[in-house]
Amino acid sequence: MGTGPNVHVRSADxxxxxxxxxxxxxxxxxxxxxQEKAHEIAAQFTDADLPRRxxxxxxxxxRAYENARVLLAELDGATVGVVVVQQVRDGVExxxxxxxxxxxxxxxxxxxxxxxxxxxxxxPMRLTVxxxxxxxxxxxxxxxxxxxxxxxxxxxxxxxxxxxxxxNTL
Numbered sequence: 001m002g003t004g005p006n007v008h009v010r011s012a013d014x015x016x017x018x019x020x021x022x023x024x025x026x027x028x029x030x031x032x033x034x035q036e037k038a039h040e041i042a043a044q045f046t047d048a049d050l051p052r053r054x055x056x057x058x059x060x061x062x063r064a065y066e067n068a069r070v071l072l073a074e075l076d077g078a079t080v081g082v083v084v085v086q087q088v089r090d091g092v093e094x095x096x097x098x099x100x101x102x103x104x105x106x107x108x109x110x111x112x113x114x115x116x117x118x119x120x121x122x123x124p125m126r127l128t129v130x131x132x133x134x135x136x137x138x139x140x141x142x143x144x145x146x147x148x149x150x151x152x153x154x155x156x157x158x159x160x161x162x163x164x165x166x167x168n169t170l
Contacts, residue, residue, distance in 0.1 A: 018072060019061050023058045025081065065086075068084050068086040071085065075106060085120065088126070097136070146162075147159065
């Protein structure tokens with residue numbers, strides 16, 4: 001699925017070569033998130049190791065995401081972004097939206113989010129985002145996501161939802 005002259009979003013082949021790329025991108029996302037939490041929430045963090053709960057996503061994304069759809073973004077032929085679209089009880093949850101910092105500002109995040117929304121097949125969507133990620137929150141709002149009462153007890157985590165899209169209005 002093309003999204004512009006330079007950005008292309010496609011499904012990841014986690015049984016093949018994409019597993020390594022997904023692991024690398026998810027690791028970068030998780031390390032950045034842990035560094036931000038250490039700064040914003042005064043948590044302990046060293047970038048030598050990820051918290052144990054995240055290791056499987058990096059080392060074996062095929063298994064970690066076996067019930068999800070993983071999308072990769074390529075910019076001028078280089079893989080620079082990832083998003084995980086996970087089926088949940090009453091819709092779809094978007095997780096791990098990440099764009100390599102060198103590719104930011106080139107609509108890669110927008111392309112990934114749009115592809116994730118398209119792949120949701122009109123189901124209600126949800127996601128969580130840290131309250132200090134203003135750019136991400138702005139992107140989500142621009143696509144119709146709104147803040148809702150939290151379903152996650154972690155402080156400073158914003159829960160957002162996008163209601164079901166009626167196919168009658170498309």
